[in-house]
Amino acid sequence: ERRFEETFGLERKGFPPAQRQFARAALSELLGGIGYFHGRSLVQAPGQERPVPGPETALFTAVPSRSFFPRGFLWDEGFHQLLLARWDAALSREVLAHWLDLMNADGWIPREQVLGEEARAR
Numbered sequence: 380e381r382r383f384e385e386t387f388g389l390e391r392k393g394f395p396p397a398q399r400q401f402a403r404a405a406l407s408e409l410l411g412g413i414g415y416f417h418g419r420s421l422v423q424a425p426g427q428e429r430p431v432p433g434p435e436t437a438l439f440t441a442v443p444s445r446s447f448f449p450r451g452f453l454w455d456e457g458f459h460q461l462l463l464a465r466w467d468a469a470l471s472r473e474v475l476a477h478w479l480d481l482m483n484a485d486g487w488i489p490r491e492q493v494l495g496e497e498a499r500a501r
Contacts, residue, residue, distance in 0.1 A: 386465055409462060413441045413474070416449065418495025438492050439477040449501050451492040453478060 383406070384390050389399045417437045421430035440451035441459040456478060464471040482488050493499055 414445045415439050416494045420493055439474055449498045453490045
């Protein structure tokens, strides 16, 4: 609680106890949603009739639900990092580095990463 207040200053900004508790729970849920995923995405390339497995890769990312959505979403990650970067800058850099490692030769990062059979099954 002390670190949370030092980082975000909700008490000194006048937020009531119930809202501060809610904010701590939200941060906790975000941290609990961080996962490590590994495998191959299916990639639909121009001229290919069906998607083919891409290169084996890994992704350390925050997800909305590790059991229901076991995959990373680039758009969502930007919002996750607004909070995470204030809480733990080193952890945030690690997550961002994983996303940047997914960039292809054209500078494109796929918006969604479904890595491996288990993720595809969901």
